[in-house]
Every structure is written in structure tokens, then in C-alpha cells.
Amino acid sequence: MINFLETIGKYVIRAIEEMGQILILFINAVIWTFRPPWRVRAIIKQMESVGVDSLFVVLLTGAFTGGVFTLQVYYGFSMFGAESMVGSTVTLAMTRELGPVLTALMVTGRSGSGIAAELGTMRVTEQIDALYVMAANPVKYLVVPRILAGIVMLPLLTAISDFVGVIGGYIVGVKLLGVNSGLFIGKIIEYVDLSDIFNGLFKSAVFGGILALIGCYKGFYAKGGAEGVGRATTEAVVLASVLILVSDYIMTAIMF
Amino acid sequence: MSDPIISIVDLHKSFAGFPVLRGLNLNIERGRITFIIGRSGGGKSVLLKHIIGLMKPDSGRIMLDDVDMVRLSENRMNRVRQRFGMLFQDGALFDSMSVGDNVAFPLKEHSHLRKKEIEQLVRDKLALVGLEGIEDLMPSEISGGMRKRVGLARAMILQPEILLFDEPTTGLDPIMSEQVDELIVQTQENLGVTSIVISHDIPATLRIAHRVAMIYEGEIIIDGTPEEVRNSDNPVVQQFLKGEADGPMHLGD
Secondary structure, three states: OHHHHHHHHHHHHHHHHHHHHHHHHHHHHHHHHOOOOOOHHHHHHHHHHHOHHHHHHHHHHHHHHHHHHHHHHHHHHHHHOOHHHHHHHHHHHHHHHHHHHHHHHHHHHHHHHHHHHHHHHHHHOOHHHHHHHOOOOHHHHHHHHHHHHHHHHHHHHHHHHHHHHHHHHHHHHHHHOOOOHHHHHHHHHHHOOHHHHHHHHHHHHHHHHHHHHHHHHHHHOOOOHHHHHHHHHHHHHHHHHHHHHHHHHHHHHHHO | OOOEEEEEEEEEEEEOOEEEEEEEEEEEEOOOEEEEEEOOOOOHHHHHHHHOOOOOOOEEEEEEOOEEHHHOOHHHHHHHHOOEEEEOOOOOOOOOOOHHHHHHHHHHHHOOOOHHHHHHHHHHHHHHOOOOOOOOOOHHHOOHHHHHHHHHHHHHOOOOOEEEEEOOOOOOOHHHHHHHHHHHHHHHHHHOOEEEEEOOOHHHHHHHOOEEEEEEOOEEEEEEOHHHHHOOOOHHHHHHHHOOOOOOOOOOO
16 A cells, blocks of 8 residues: 555656756746847747648648548538538637647647657757856757747647638538538638637647647656657657647637 | 865765765866776766766865855856866767857857857867868768867867866777877867866876876775876775776676
8 A cells, every 4th residue: 555655656746846847947948038149040940840841741630630520510510401500610610729739739749759859869969968068058059949939830830720721621511512602601701700710829829839848848858868869759749749738628718 | 286276075976866976075186187087887977077067966065266166056157167178978069060060169159259260260170180171061970089079179169278078089999099198188288278087098097197086986096196096005996907807896786
């Protein structure tokens, strides 16, 4: 019994420690964000890696999500003759939920893991120590540009994902299933508010911050050679995905 | 001892309950070459990381000219670090930057020189370590020995007072090792730099060191001139110098 409690206690302590470390890293990153000189080139480079390079996978995800969602909604709505509502339903789902969350999860798999692997490798090959030794703060050099890139690029990617999702829905709904084009678009204009879109984009900015922060955290504290870097990468994807889904629920409950 | 630049007093450090440094005392003489020897995993790298503030001790003091570095704030520590240069075991070059940008990095951070001047200094330092015209290569495109020498050029570019070397010749061929040893001697002779070197190369240690200190079980068991160390009657020291498997040294753990 004591052993059992000890084991649970150990996990709880470890989890609290980890949350504390993440918070400290985050606070440090915020402090260093406002201290000149600003690394504009590093930030742009990270924006390219997090944003531009993720474009293709986000386009694919968005288009097919919009398409398949339309397929499912049409099946349900046609049972009681509400086919005209398909367009607005798909658009609301994309802008409020599917666009932000699926984009964030895809980018976590792509860039969150990449950040953890890169920083983890820098850690185990003493490059992060070398930054400290040369009196160049690694949080400023490595963490701040990545978090800023996440916060800026995720809403942009999400906006694109929302848009192609609706296009995908339109193609499936109007072209394949025969919903009236005017009704499809008309109901979108009638039922979707600007705030639906903006709240979704706000959430995606938070998700972008989370996936970059967790990637940096796991990489920053990686140890144990190649194996350790691999472990850090996996843990970063898992932890960031979970945090994205949990924070999504909390934000949605507050905002909508 | 005459004029220590660094005095380490009663340094303790444990990792996960296992003591690595157990009350270590050592003086580093100004402007001289001090070699630190000892078994792998015996705390040599840990000691070096304490000297440059990458690790904080559990207790003890590290005095640099009467300033206790252990208690410095991060900001003041950063200023103190500019007096140091460090060569890491595998060079620790930034692999996202070219060789030239790596060597130029400390200058771009801490000086206000113009681009042309920085380029010239980088060329000079690379020439000093026998590597000319490789500024545009990436660290992944050069050999391990070259990476180490580039790391050395980077460590020296701000002309630090104190240079730390973490196994500078491990993994180099004999001729290259000789050249790096020669470089350590020259920087000391020409610029009066204080060097602290971790090494497993016993013959080179006894040849070029001014002082040799040996770590054993978390303490310095001998600290003296190469002559004194060679003639020591401490059986552990003798066993280590001769590289014998049998002897009083604890090989466990």
C-alpha cells in the first residue's frame, strides 16, 4: 500500500515539477521577448519553418476535413430535410473548432517535433552550453523566436485552413451531393458571425504558443544522447497535443 | 602558491544523491597551464562546468580575483564569462551556421566591429589553427578534428584571459594532437593566457603542463608540477600515470 502511494506521489511530484519548469521557461521567454536587440532574422526564419513549410499539409487537412464533414452532416440533415443548413454548419464547425484544432495538431506533429529534436540535439552536443559560455542567452536565441513564430503563424495557417475547408465543403455539398449553391452560401452569410472566425483564430494563436513552448521545453531539457532526443521529440508531440485539446475546451467554454 | 586567478574552496556537488565532488579544493595559477587528470566520469568535466558557471555547486566557493562566482547574478555572470573562452569536447559548433559565422559569433555578440574587421579577425584565427579558407563550409561538412580546431578558434576570438579545454586532443591523430598542444603552449607564452585543460593524454600532460592536478573520488589528491606528480609516492597517482588495471584505485561504480 505504501509502495503504491509512493509511486503515485512520485508521478504527481514529477508532473508538478514539470509544470513549474514549463512556467519558468515561459516567463523567461516573455521577459526576453521585450529585451533588445531583437533577432528579426531568426524570427523570420522560424516563421518560415513553422508557417510556410506547413502550408501544404494544412491545405490538404483543411480541404478534406471540410469535405468529409459535409458528407456526414448532409447524411444527417437530409433525414429531416435540412440540406440547406449544411453550408453554415460546416463553416461554423471549421472556423470555431476544426480549423484551429486540426491545424494546431498537424503543425505540432510537423514543427513541434522538429523544434524538440533541434533543441534536443543542441542540448546533447553542448551547443546550448556553448551559448551560455559565450554569454548569449539561449532562451533569447532559441526559444523566443520559435514561440513568436508559433503565435503569429498559427492564426494565418488556420485562416487558410478555414477557407479551404469551406471550399472543400462546397465542392462536396454543391457539386457532388447537389445542395443548392445559393442556399449553401446564403446560409453561411446568415449564420456565421465574424466573431466565430476571430475566436477561432485567437484560439489558434494560443495553440501556436503552446506547441512551440512545449517543443522548446522538451528539447531544452533533453538528455541522454540520440535516444534522449528521440524521447524528447515524442513527449513534446504528446504533451503539446494534450495541452492543445484541454486548453481548447477551456477557451471554448469561456468564449462561445 | 603564488598568485591564484581562481580559487576553488570546498566544492560539493551531487547528482541524484550520488556525490561527484566531495569538498574539492584547488588553486589555478595566473598565466599558467594547469592540467586536470582523473578517471572518466570522475568529475573533471563537472569541475570545468562549475568554473564557468554552467553548473551551480551544492556548497562551496569559486573565487575569481576575490569575487565569488557562485553567488553572482546571471547578468554579472554574463559579464564575467567574457573573460573566459571554452573549447567543448566535440567543438559544440552551431550546426545551423557556417564555420565563419560560428567563429564570428562572439564578436557579433560582444563587439561593435564592422563586418570587414570581423571577417579579417575570423580569417586570422582560423589560420592560427591551421584552417584557411573554410569559412563558408557548414560544420557537418568538416571532420571531427577540424570541428575541434574551429571550436578553438571561436574560443580564442575574444582574446579571453582564461581558456578552458575539455579534452582538446581526444579523437585527433597524433600529429594534430601535437599541433593543438603546441597551440595551447603558444597562447600561454604569447598572450599570457591562463589555461585549464582536461586531458587523458598523460605524456602530453607531463610535457606541457605547469601544474597538474588529479581528481580522485571527488577530491584533488595531488596538485603540483609535473615533476612532483611523476615522483609522487601516492600509489593511486602512480597507478593512474602508468595506466595499470591492478592497484589501490577503486574501479567500481
